Amino acid sequence: MCILPATFTGSPRYMHARTQEAITYVRKYGRSDLFITFTCNPKWYTIAKELMPGKSADDRPNLIARVYHLKLGKLMDVITKGQLLGAVCCCMHTIEWQKRVVPHAHILIWLCDKIEATVIDHLISAEISDPSADPELYEIVTNNMIHGPCGSHYNYTSCHNSVGKCTRQYPRDSVSETVTGNDGYPLYRQRSPAER
Numbered sequence: 001m002c003i004l005p006a007t008f009t010g011s012p013r014y015m016h017a018r019t020q021e022a023i024t025y026v027r028k029y030g031r032s033d034l035f036i037t038f039t040c041n042p043k044w045y046t047i048a049k050e051l052m053p054g055k056s057a058d059d060r061p062n063l064i065a066r067v068y069h070l071k072l073g074k075l076m077d078v079i080t081k082g083q084l085l086g087a088v089c090c091c092m093h094t095i096e097w098q099k100r101v102v103p104h105a106h107i108l109i110w111l112c113d114k115i116e117a118t119v120i121d122h123l124i125s126a127e128i129s130d131p132s133a134d135p136e137l138y139e140i141v142t143n144n145m146i147h148g149p150c151g152s153h154y155n156y157t158s159c160h161n162s163v164g165k166c167t168r169q170y171p172r173d174s175v176s177e178t179v180t181g182n183d184g185y186p187l188y189r190q191r192s193p194a195e196r
Contacts, residue, residue, distance in 0.1 A: 018094055025110060029089050032108040033115045038075055039104040040068040041144060058101050068095075068103045079109060085123065087112040120178045126188035127196075 042057030174192040
């Protein structure tokens with residue numbers, strides 16, 4: 001069973017109902033196995049090709065919402081019907097809008113076969129792929145998934161504190177396998193080039 005809400009309304013009644021549904025799932029299936037965030041990219045070709053000359057995606061929130069909703073539906077189909085990560089017992093998501101007028105979804109997935117800690121590094125990667133092995137993936141990651149520019153030469157960016165350090169802890173140290181950090185958040189495997 002997979003609950004797919006129409007849109008996020010932001011009303012307290014809606015959020016209360018979604019919270020109650022999540023609690024019901026946790027009672028029946030335990031904690032969710034995966035928490036996935038899926039964010040809209042205003043540079044998607046599907047959005048960019050529909051913009052009038054001189055206009056940006058910010059000028060067309062209706063277009064962003066429609067394209068995002070279609071892509072989110074496709075992602076949910078790949079995860080649930082295509083069983084990309086395994087058979088899904090249930091799932092749910094909610095859509096929120098960021099300040100940059102970009103929607104993103106928080107997705108909870110309960111798998112029928114629970115994920116063991118030993119397979120996390122096969123599912124999640126914080127490493128940049130080898131450009132010669134997979135040039136398309138390399139281009140996607142380097143264009144969309146890199147935090148920065150960041151560092152002592154870029155102390156004007158919003159992620160820097162008064163000391164000049166990045167508040168998101170970048171650049172991060174190399175980690176040979178995924179571990180839980182001191183704050184309870186995972187530190188995903190990010191091997192040094194020499195370890196790969």
